[in-house]
Amino acid sequence: MTTAPSAPLREEVLAGAAPYTSRILSTYDTWVLGFVCPVVWGCPRDEMLRQYNRSAGARHLDLGPGTGWFLERATFPTLTPELVLADLNEGVLRRAGGRVAHLRPRLVKRDVLQPLDLGEDTRFDSAALNMLLHCLPGRMSHKLTVLDQVRPYMAPGGRIFGSTVLAKGVRHGRLAPRALENLNKDDGPLNNLDDSLEDLEAGIADRFDDYRIAVRGSIALFDITVG
Numbered sequence: 001m002t003t004a005p006s007a008p009l010r011e012e013v014l015a016g017a018a019p020y021t022s023r024i025l026s027t028y029d030t031w032v033l034g035f036v037c038p039v040v041w042g043c044p045r046d047e048m049l050r051q052y053n054r055s056a057g058a059r060h061l062d063l064g065p066g067t068g069w070f071l072e073r074a075t076f077p078t079l080t081p082e083l084v085l086a087d088l089n090e091g092v093l094r095r096a097g098g099r100v101a102h103l104r105p106r107l108v109k110r111d112v113l114q115p116l117d118l119g120e121d122t123r124f125d126s127a128a129l130n131m132l133l134h135c136l137p138g139r140m141s142h143k144l145t146v147l148d149q150v151r152p153y154m155a156p157g158g159r160i161f162g163s164t165v166l167a168k169g170v171r172h173g174r175l176a177p178r179a180l181e182n183l184n185k186d187d188g189p190l191n192n193l194d195d196s197l198e199d200l201e202a203g204i205a206d207r208f209d210d211y212r213i214a215v216r217g218s219i220a221l222f223d224i225t226v227g
């Protein structure tokens with residue numbers, strides 16, 4: 001696992017990755033992906049997996065891989081994809097990395113809002129930001145600077161894709177408003193009460209010409225092709 005030299009991390013950035021303890025990670029696939037996503041946010045994990053499989057390329061970067069549920073099930077266009085997993089949380093990197101250990105992923109401890117420092121010649125055909133933006137601190141315009149960190153590493157025609165739970169501009173199901181409120185409380189894993197579909201789209205459109213955003217329940221799924 002490698003660590004990039006970087007400015008001291010702000011408490012709120014660390015707080016975005018801190019909830020993913022080994023206890024939470026051990027229930028994440030069943031509880032968050034298997035129950036909260038379909039029942040509370042109205043978007044089944046298989047919908048996100050289909051998105052993953054449409055875009056995952058032979059050289060793939062996963063930002064905030066969590067337990068590695070998607071990575072383990074992804075169908076890459078080759079049996080030997082080159083994988084780089086980047087996360088601020090070492091426990092996450094160990095768990096997700098272990099799940100795809102047969103593919104010998106490179107594990108890097110990084111804050112995705114800072115320069116990724118992945119090597120000048122490193123290029124990816126795809127980069128996943130699945131369920132990541134809603135953990136990051138600040139306004140959407142700040143969260144989307146992650147795209148500026150990823151872009152220099154993308155090969156021409158590369159795909160940046162992901163999903164995020166929004167608070168505004170989407171049609172929530174019955175359980176979502178209370179869940180948003182609770183999960184945004186002090187030590188909660190979400191930081192998205194100001195996140196809107198409008199700001200997400202404006203931030204992506206400012207940076208890229210070729211993109212698509214689909215909304216399923218409280219979740220926006222975005223697909224960007226890098227020119």
Ligand SMILES: C[S@@+](CC[C@H](N)C(=O)[O-])C[C@H]1O[C@@H](n2cnc3c(N)ncnc32)[C@H](O)[C@@H]1O
Nearest residue numbers: 016017064065066087088089111112130131135
């Ligand atoms: C909600 S989980 C998503 C996990 C996985 N992508 C999925 O969809 O199942 C968010 C992930 O982002 C990571 N994370 C949060 N803030 C981060 C930051 N500033 N830099 C790097 N990783 C971060 C967390 O540690 C965690 O692995």
